[in-house]
Amino acid sequence: MEMVINSSIQQFQPCIDACNKCMQACEECLTSCLKEADVQARSHCINILRDCADICAMASQWMSRGSIYAKQFCQLCATICDACATECAKFQDAHCQACADFCRECAVECRKISL
Numbered sequence: 001m002e003m004v005i006n007s008s009i010q011q012f013q014p015c016i017d018a019c020n021k022c023m024q025a026c027e028e029c030l031t032s033c034l035k036e037a038d039v040q041a042r043s044h045c046i047n048i049l050r051d052c053a054d055i056c057a058m059a060s061q062w063m064s065r066g067s068i069y070a071k072q073f074c075q076l077c078a079t080i081c082d083a084c085a086t087e088c089a090k091f092q093d094a095h096c097q098a099c100a101d102f103c104r105e106c107a108v109e110c111r112k113i114s115l
Contacts, residue, residue, distance in 0.1 A: 009063060009064060009065075009066050012063035012064070012070065012113060014109055014112075015059075015063060015074065015106075015109040015110055015112065015113045016060045016063050016064060018102075018105055018106040018108075018109035018110070019056040019057070019059045019060040019063075019077065019106055019109070019110070020056070020057075020060050021102055021105075021106070022052065022053075022056045022081060022102045022103055022105070022106035023052075023053045023056035023057045023060070025098060025099045025102035025103070026049045026050075026052045026053035026056065026084065026099060026102075026103070027049075027053050028095060028099070029049055029088060029095045029096055029098070029099035030046060030049040030050060030053065032093065032095040032096075033045060033046050033049065033091075033093075033095070033096070034046065036093070042091065044087060045087045045088060045090070045091065045096075048080070048083055048084045048087045049084060049087075049088070049099070051080055051084070052080050052081055052083075052084035052103060055073075055076065055077045055080050055081075056077060056081070056106060058073070058077075059073055059074055059077040059110065063113070070113065071113055071115075074110040074111075074113040075110070075111070077106070077107075077110045078106075078107040078108075078110035078111045079107075081103040081104070081106045081107035081110065082103070082104075082107045084099070084100075084103045085099075085100040085101075085103035085104045085107065086100075088100040088103065
């Protein structure tokens with residue numbers, strides 16, 4: 001069952017869900033990347049994963065509260081998700097490839113909101 005408390009934010013629900021999934025994927029990927037043997041080669045990826053997880057969490061919060069700035073914030077979120085997807089896609093690990101997919105999906109949903 002999907003949780004929608006406030007019907008005025010119902011239009012944001014697909015994006016909120018995508019942001020939450022992306023945030024979780026980024027956090028899981030970040031944790032896994034830190035355990036990889038080539039962790040130094042992943043430093044840029046790790047930093048972007050942190051940024052992406054943070055902005056996705058905040059975007060979800062801003063949409064959930066119906067912030068008047070949610071649309072602009074979602075545009076920035078989409079940009080960061082695209083960057084994270086590109087960076088994660090460079091690594092062949094399953095966690096990086098899955099994270100890249102979640103980031104791409106989130107970027108698409110955020111762009112729908114920011115129109």
